[in-house]
Amino acid sequence: MAGKRKVGKLRFEEIVPELDPEERARRIETFINVLATANKVPGYQGCRYYPDKGYGEVFISP
Numbered sequence: 001m002a003g004k005r006k007v008g009k010l011r012f013e014e015i016v017p018e019l020d021p022e023e024r025a026r027r028i029e030t031f032i033n034v035l036a037t038a039n040k041v042p043g044y045q046g047c048r049y050y051p052d053k054g055y056g057e058v059f060i061s062p
Contacts, residue, residue, distance in 0.1 A: 033047065043062060
């Protein structure tokens with residue numbers, strides 16, 4: 001006879017450190033730079049994140 005298998009439950013909590021806006025912007029810029037470098041994005045010039053406005057810009061040359 002086959003036994004019943006118990007289904008496990010996975011639970012996790014996301015840990016998000018409290019960051020000031022400048023540090024958050026720096027980390028976002030670093031992340032975008034790493035992605036662009038790893039994917040060899042042609043014409044990538046860099047990026048700038050504006051924490052006070054809540055958005056960023058990515059600069060790519062034609």
